[in-house]
Amino acid sequence: MGIRSITLSDFRNYESKTFEFSDGVTVIAGENARGKTNLLEAIYLLGVGESFRAKRTEEMVRFEQELGRVSGEVPLSKKDIINLEVMVNGGTVMGKIVNKRKYLVDGVSRRRKDILGYLPLVLFRPEDVDLISGSPDVRRKFLDRLMIQVDKVYEHSLSTYEQALRRRNRILDAVRDGTASRYSLAFWDGLLIKHGQVIQDKRRELTDYINGLFEKSELFRKLKVVYDLSVISESRMAQYADAEVAVGYTLVGPHKDDLIVKEGTRDLSIYGSRGEQRMAVLALKMGEIYYLEERGKKKATLLLDDIFSELDEEHKQEVLRVMSGRQVIVTTADEEDLLMFKKAEIVKLK
Incomplete structure (x- = not known):
């Protein structure tokens, strides 16, 4: 069923922002440094319980803030929706020592393993070439x-x-x-x-x-x-x-x-x-x-972080083929990429 919406509070460059996603393709378009990858990171945090790029948890907290928060609505069926939430911090909040990450399911504190499986994700990034050469x-x-x-x-x-x-x-x-x-x-x-x-x-x-x-x-x-x-x-x-x-x-x-x-x-x-x-x-x-x-x-949600410029035509068509029938959230800085997604929801970051 994928993810219906996500709210970011003091997460990376976002002070407070809510995004909604279609069941098909949602394209997040905008120039570099507008927060496209940050949004995918927030979704990934909800699904897997960790960042795909932060070396330290506190990197995910907005500058000069103590606590960042990501929450999302994930449909389990046509009627049932679960709310996943992850809070991140640098280890202290209001002078008290706390865990750097806190996980909640429907507002109830849980362990990381308890949020796994609700939102299956596959992430595509240009940096994935390190899977072979790294x-x-x-x-x-x-x-x-x-x-x-x-x-x-x-x-x-x-x-x-x-x-x-x-x-x-x-x-x-x-x-x-x-x-x-x-x-x-x-x-x-x-x-x-x-x-x-x-x-x-x-x-x-x-x-x-x-x-x-x-x-x-x-x-x-x-x-x-x-x-x-x-x-x-x-x-x-x-x-x-x-x-x-x-x-x-x-x-x-x-x-x-x-x-x-x-x-x-x-x-x-x-x-x-x-x-x-x-x-x-x-x-x-x-x-x-x-x-x-x-x-x-259950079907996986695909997160595609500005990858099409890295692919030749044959492999680009393979990605487009596998996108069919799945929820896909794509980021791009290239307006021409929008032509590939005729039925997509377009969200432009400014």
Whole structure:
């Protein structure tokens, strides 16, 4: 059903602004630095519970304000509507220490995981080329942000794994300094192995699904995603035990995994042209859409952040094709792009 409306209060450059969206295509048009990407970031915050670009939560709060707020109406059916809200701050409000992010569903305080799944989202940005050419961390985040929207077991294992990893790394650092015993690692080793294996099994399932789609696609059938996992097991952790103490952090596990996209035997991150890399990104995004919809049992809302200038005609037509039948929110600074969306709602930012 998508998102019906969103209100931004002291969020980025917005003091107070409400936007309404159609069930089809809504185009947000305006010159650069008018807040188009900020709006998509706010929608993404409601759906996924985090920003796709802010390194610190307080970056999302309007300058010289303590608290930013985003709230949106999301239809669950023709009659039922749920209100999602996220409040962001720098860690203190009116002199009191508070959580930097607060999540609410229909006005009731919830955890981040409780808002996931109501508003499934797929984001397209020019920066997505980093999915191919960037660091492994970018590709792991791609997997995680997709999976947590539709798989509560994955979300739980990922959250538990990340907390255990931070704790284990602190202990490793203490063991290296002689202030803790290696026996202190035993509990955390077991926790990492248990939840790390869940994460890797589900990541493998996802990459197999995407490869299955590629095999059926005329446009992407030459592509293949290779899941390069850092196997986590009792024997591997024992193998790296001394090395981990020496460096003070964990050397194996899902936090070291990577994805490699190949055309034939060519690794496109190394040997692909810029055009081939953008094609591979589009292929991954198509896989993301179909996986999200199949597992989540509802249509995804597509957020397209000024991407058409980056695409050739063939891939532009593929994006237009996949937009059909879905809610799409598009930003553009190019008036000519409006010609592609004859039945779209147009919102112009000034």
